[in-house]
Amino acid sequence: MVEVSVCIGSSCHLKGSYNVIQTIQQMIEEEKVHDKVEFKATLCMRQCSGNGVAVSVNGQPYSVSADAARDFFMTTILPLAK
Numbered sequence: 001m002v003e004v005s006v007c008i009g010s011s012c013h014l015k016g017s018y019n020v021i022q023t024i025q026q027m028i029e030e031e032k033v034h035d036k037v038e039f040k041a042t043l044c045m046r047q048c049s050g051n052g053v054a055v056s057v058n059g060q061p062y063s064v065s066a067d068a069a070r071d072f073f074m075t076t077i078l079p080l081a082k
């Protein structure tokens with residue numbers, strides 16, 4: 001099981017967390033890995049200084065822009081879910 005958390009705190013919200021969430025949810029459906037990915041939104045993860053939205057994958061912190069969310073899913077999340 002891959003644990004993915006996307007920050008929906010105010011700073012990350014302004015950087016596009018809604019779009020990151022939409023994209024990752026869509027990719028989970030497209031790749032049919034909903035039983036392998038535990039996906040949730042969290043409040044501020046104290047990583048507001050990144051350029052993108054704070055995302056945690058199995059406890060590992062990442063900073064993901066809305067434009068890069070699809071690539072991020074394919075390269076970082078999907079391999080762990082296979």
Ligand code: FES
Nearest residue numbers: 007009012045047
């Ligand atoms: S608001 Fe997202 S890490 Fe602080």
